[in-house]
Amino acid sequence: MTAIVHYQSTAVPLDHGETVLDALLRSGFDIPHGCKAGACHACMLQSESELPATAQAGLKENQKSLGYFLACQCKPAEAITIAGAAEATKRSSAEVISIQSLSKSVVRLQLKADFKYIAGQYINLWKDPLTCRSYSLASIPTEDNILELHIKIFEHGVFGQWIENDLRPGDKVDISGPMGECFYSGDKSSPLLMLAMGTGLAPIYGILQDALVKGHVGKINIVAAARDANDLYYLDLLSNMAKFNPQLNTHFVAQCSDGRENVTEADVYSYVKAEFSSTKGYRVYLCGGENFVKKMKRQAFLAGANMPDIYADVFLAFGE
Amino acid sequence: MSVYEKIGGSAAVDAAVDIFYRKVLADDRISEFFDTVDMEAQHAKQKAFLTMAFGGPNSYSGKDMREAHKHMNLTEEHFNAVAENLVGTLTELEVPQEYIDEIVGIALSVKDDVLNK
């Protein structure tokens, strides 16, 4: 049996295994979207039909009760009628302040916007009214209203190329959010273990600053990892922070250290296992790609950290 | 009073779930069944399991248990491994032996359904 999506008086039959988002895009409707993975919530629509639970996973209770759902996560078994776009999550305008290279493959984008968030959360950055990507905030909220993002540049990546080549200081871009539950909270004396792969360092750096500003006194270990040492950044900055904050320890790990001092050549999983053989009582923060987060989460859990004390952000790539 | 209430209800489940799940993931006999991408979802299912094994409020029937486990082709060894980890967890939490016996009794009562016999 084919499920049918009713939208703006058109009936769109779903191909086998197709999501509501893909079906509507295929039929020429303009639906805002980003990650196609349930993370950015840009594709949120509203319906009064019965919805599969997966289509509402990760939404707030009040959103669920309003019939909001994520079109990219919705594969209905039966016909559904879409009332319209969920009241668009508010977008606000931000001004580009600077675009600066941090390493071979990472740029820092600074935006100015009056925007409320908690350090470690992420925002959606809009390239045009229909297309966004999620980026984590590396800044902490301060009066200068500067937001800092770290963006990995992929050779054929739409956003990376746009940011690196087209955006200029003074340009205006839309942002929305914030989202995410990976941030500093809890007591100030537990040991913290912060693990970042690649630009996973962005939210980790934000959370670290927040922890220090809030007066965290327990030990903090931060591990910044990358495949290639030349992709690592903020080594000096973090090492300096460690000088002024005796509770902070930094570790830089790469599979190929390229002879760089301060960088340990190691497999990050073995390194963390050896250095932190027991994570009992730790709060663990994990940010990076899906594989990294999955493996590290399991490892940290097996080494003793309790599940509710493991905070993670997964940087799903578009369309995966 | 049910054994679930005697050992502290949902707080007992919360205390047990991390210990139990850690044991299961480290047990080569059964870890493959539980080692999925979504650790949070599995964690929640471990809670459902423990709540049921402790005789707490749940809405699963024998038929549900049969359905939930049918496709896994579970054997006696799998069942024993889960039971051992359950007992290990309770021992670690210093639950009195008489309550452990009661909980093992509950697990055994659904054995045939779980193994689809």
Ligand SMILES: Cc1cc2nc3c(=O)[nH]c(=O)nc-3n(C[C@H](O)[C@H](O)[C@H](O)COP(=O)(O)OP(=O)(O)OC[C@H]3O[C@@H](n4cnc5c(N)ncnc54)[C@H](O)[C@@H]3O)c2cc1C
């Ligand atoms: C919650 C969340 C937070 C995020 N935070 C950040 C962040 O702080 N910094 C950051 O850089 N990114 C972050 N991302 C990822 C980001 O949203 C984009 O997916 C990423 O920037 C790629 O976008 P793009 O338009 O440049 O590439 P796309 O146009 O989406 O991809 C085009 C091609 O680029 C290549 N590519 C893209 N991603 C990958 C990958 N992961 N590995 C290998 N090749 C790839 C592939 O060849 C792909 O086909 C986050 C994602 C999520 C969900």
Ligand code: HEM
């Ligand atoms: C003591 C007997 C057992 C009881 C009471 C029990 C109970 C449960 C319950 C309540 C669920 C949740 C169902 C749901 O809501 O989806 C579940 C799921 C599951 N059980 Fe068991 N179980 C038992 C034995 C086992 C054994 C021996 C194994 C394998 C070694 C096993 C593997 C699983 C798996 C993998 C799931 C998850 C299924 C899924 O992801 O959908 N169980 N069990």
Ligand code: FES
């Ligand atoms: S949540 Fe659907 S496109 Fe990102």
